Amino acid sequence: MARALVTGSTSGLGLEFAWQLAGTGHDLVLVSRDEDRLRAVSAQIRDVHRVEVEVLPADLSDREELEQVAIRLTDPVDRVDLLVNNAGYGLRGGFLEVGIEDHEKQLDTLMRAVLVLSHAAARTMVQRRRGAILNVSSLAGYTTAGPYAASKSWVTVFTESLAMELEGTGVSATALLPGFVQTEFHERAGMAMDGLPRITWLKAPYVVEQALKDTAKGTVLSIPSVKYRTAGEVSRIAPRPLVRALTSPDWYRRMRARSVQRSRRSASRRNLRAPWQRDDDA
Structure with a gap:
């Protein structure tokens, strides 16, 4: 039976990866x-899918704890067949x-852990x-939205190079x-994203399903949905001054300010009472 190691596996996409992989019979780390x-x-997961699940608590920003995960990837007996480098978070x-x-x-x-774990896994797998x-x-990597986007x-680019x-x-x-x-990623980072239209969002199960299909086929870049594949191509070839104007941290702050304003207006409307409503009817 195949075994997958998933980092950041208790929330968001990582949790969805864990469930879907277990559902296809993968043992898990x-x-x-x-x-x-x-x-x-x-x-x-054990109760539902009856697979082996090994837990490995580790803060991947800690070099000693990261090294323990790397060592696990090189185990010649309980071999890991799929590494999912998912751990990550935003900053407020x-x-x-x-x-x-x-x-x-x-x-x-976001970066060093991916480098170290990919190195350990690839050498063993080869x-x-x-x-x-x-x-x-993330498609954020085509934007100029701060250190997260840069990482x-x-x-x-690292993954493309490794694939070659x-x-x-x-x-x-x-x-x-x-x-x-649609995960708790943005909420944890303190990002007010309610200003984005519903069509913008993807559901985690769909994203993970597509990613696993592309991985099985050996696809190098997996971009779920036609709309985001189109957006990715546009972002990649667009003039950089335009990309900076549309995706800089200032753009995010303006969007957040508009979201706050809409929330305040909505709250204000909810607090309005009809002219005939008395205080004791509220």
Whole structure:
């Protein structure tokens, strides 16, 4: 039976990856910082799908803990056939509003962990001439929306380079580039996204299903949905001054301000009472 290791596996896309992989018979190694939540998720998956679920608590921004995950990937007996580098998070505030230590920790999770774990997995998989690496990137990597976007740009280019190096080895590398996905990611980062139209959002099960299909086919760049494949191409070839104007952190702050204004107007309308409504009727 195949085994997959998933980082950031207790929420968002990582949790969806865990459930879908278990549903197709994969044994799992689940990695997350939150040990209590990790064990709860693993117990639920075991009960439903009857697969083996190993838990590996680790903060991937911590080099010693990251190394333990890398070592797990090289185990010659309980082999990992699929690595899903999914762990990541956003920061509240702009580049200058956040302490440099927080930026460094975020980049260690978003970039260094991907580098280290991909290296460990690829070297081991190449020896067996079998395996796959799926790195969760983002279409944000085509934008200028701060350090997070820059890190996702790195993940995409790194994965493309790795895929070329792995050609002919029996091992593949895929980068998943979703757009806006309905998870708690934006809420955790303090991003007010209610100003975006409903059509903008993708559902996590669909994104994960498409990513796993593309990984099985050896597709290098997995971009779920036609609308986001089109958006990705436009962003990639558009003049950079235009991209900067449309996707800079200032754009996000303007969108958030409009969202706050709409929320206030909505709340104000809810508080209006009919002229005949008395105080004791409220």
